[in-house]
Amino acid sequence: MDMRNATWRKSSRSNDTGGECVEVADLGAAVGVRDSKAPAAGHLCVDRASLRVLVSRIKA
Secondary structure, three states, X not given: OOOOOOOXXXXXXXXXXXXXXXXXXXXXXXXXXXXXXXXXXXXXXXXXXXXXXXXXXXXX
């Protein structure tokens, strides 16, 4: 998947004082997820349903 034109959005929970830094990008049927402190380290692509399950489990 070509990620050069992906628009990454930082989590509202991220901060500049060492907080958890996650960015997401809308990839159509999938969502890109990466560490905003190390964007060149790569990313994960997950389908939207899997991301919803992951987020709900993290919140629980």
